[in-house]
Amino acid sequence: MPRAIAQARTADLPDLIRCWNQIMVYDTMSRQEMSRALFCSERHTALVARVDSHTVGLVGCIVPEAGGPTGHITMLCAADEPVATDLLAHAEDLLLGEGVSRVVASEYGGSPLAPGTDPRYAPIRAGFERAGYRHIRDLEDMELCLTDYEPTPHQQRAIEKAAAYGVEVRPWSPELVRRLTRFAGVARASGHLPAGWFWEGWEQGPNMVVALRGEEAVGYARYDPAPRGFYGRYHRRNAGAFGPTGVLADHRGHGVGTWMLAHACLAVKRAGCEWLWAGWTNTPFYIPNEWAVCRRYAVWQKDLGG
C-alpha cells in the first residue's frame, strides 16, 4: 500500500495522538502536550505518514532561528523502519530547502522541547541508522523521590565547604535581579554556561536559588514545583522540575552546585511535590546526590552535505 506524507494539521490531532501513544509507549503524550509540541512555533513543521488514511508515523522538524546551519528533528514516531526512513527523508528535504546543512535529532531544548528518541524503539533506531545518521551521544533524565528527602551527609558536607569558601545560597528575591543580570553577562561572555540557558526573563523569580559570593552571584538554579507538562518525557504525577543550574567555572568544586540543589529539593518538597525531575542531566553531578536515571535517549546527527 503506498504511503502518503503530508503536513500535519490541528484536525489530525486525534489520529496523531492515537498513533503516537500506541507506538511511543515510553513517551505517551496528552493531546494538549502534543498540540503544544507540534504547533507552538512557526519554525516547526510536523509531517504525518498515512497508509490508506491510517496514520502510521509522524516526524517533527525545526529550522534554526537565524539561518544557522543546524536543523533539528524534534520527534520521530514510526510503525516500522521504512516509515521512519521515509519520514526522515521528507524532513531532510524540508530542512535542506531552508538552507540547513546538518540535522540533529532530538537534542533541541527550545520550544517545542524535543521528546527525545529512547533507544528502546528498535524500528526508530534502525530508521535513523538506515537513513545515514550517526549516534553521537546519549542524554539522560534523572529523578529523586522527595517523600523522605532531607539534605544528605554528602550535601551537608558540600554546604559546609561552600560556606567556608564564602558562598551563601539564597532564594530569589527582587533585590538580587541586578546581581543576576551581571551574572548572566559574565556567564555569556565567558562561555561557562550554554547561552541558551539565558533566554529572556530568566532572572525572574520566584522559583530560583542564587549563590552569592560577596556582591557577586556565582551560580543559580531554577526549579518549578508546578510544571505545565513534560512533553511526554516523564510520567510521574505530582512531580516538580529542576534546572537549569550552573556555577561559574572559576567557582566550581566548592560545593556550591550541591548546596543549590539541596535548597531546591527542599523548596519543591515544601511545595508538596513527591518527585523531582531533571532533564538532560550532567549525570555525574547528580549521582552522589542520590538521584537516579529515569530515562536515556539517543542523539543522532547527519551532515546533509552537497
Ligand SMILES: CC(C)(COP(=O)(O)OP(=O)(O)OC[C@H]1O[C@@H](n2cnc3c(N)ncnc32)[C@H](O)[C@@H]1OP(=O)(O)O)[C@@H](O)C(=O)NCCC(=O)NCCS
Ligand atoms: C554541575 C555544576 C552546577 C556543579 O556545580 P559545582 O559548584 O561545581 O558543584 P559541587 O562543587 O557542589 O559538586 C560538584 C561535584 O560534581 C562533580 N561533577 C560536576 N560535573 C561533573 C562532570 N561533568 N563529570 C564528573 N564530575 C562532575 C564534581 O567533580 C564534584 O565532585 P566532588 O564533590 O567529588 O569534587 C557545575 O559544574 C556547572 O555549572 N556545570 C556546567 C553546567 C551544568 O552541567 N549544569 C548541570 C546541568 S544538568
